[in-house]
Amino acid sequence: MPRKNRRAEDEPQQPLTMPQSAAPLWALVPGVDVRRVSSEKPYRCPGCDLEVRPGSWHLVVIPQDAPDERRHWHEHCWRVELNSTRGRSR
Numbered sequence: 001m002p003r004k005n006r007r008a009e010d011e012p013q014q015p016l017t018m019p020q021s022a023a024p025l026w027a028l029v030p031g032v033d034v035r036r037v038s039s040e041k042p043y044r045c046p047g048c049d050l051e052v053r054p055g056s057w058h059l060v061v062i063p064q065d066a067p068d069e070r071r072h073w074h075e076h077c078w079r080v081e082l083n084s085t086r087g088r089s090r
């Protein structure tokens, strides 16, 4: 007896889950990709205006609509920035 083809609509919906390991919880901001990276080049952190040392783990913040404007932040500075901007949306 042939099996009836099930339509995609009949499939139970899978909940969308973010991989929590990809980014710290406090880095999950709408419209921005945040990745934890280690780079061989020095960058200037916009939070404290100091250098992000080559080879050190830090965060790169990538606006989804302007990937060229990505910024490299010290983890500490990004956390401070997040705390200071949260709740200041208007």
Ligand SMILES: [Zn+2]
Residues within 6 Å of the ligand: 045, 046, 047, 048, 049, 050, 073, 074, 077
């Ligand atoms: Zn910094």
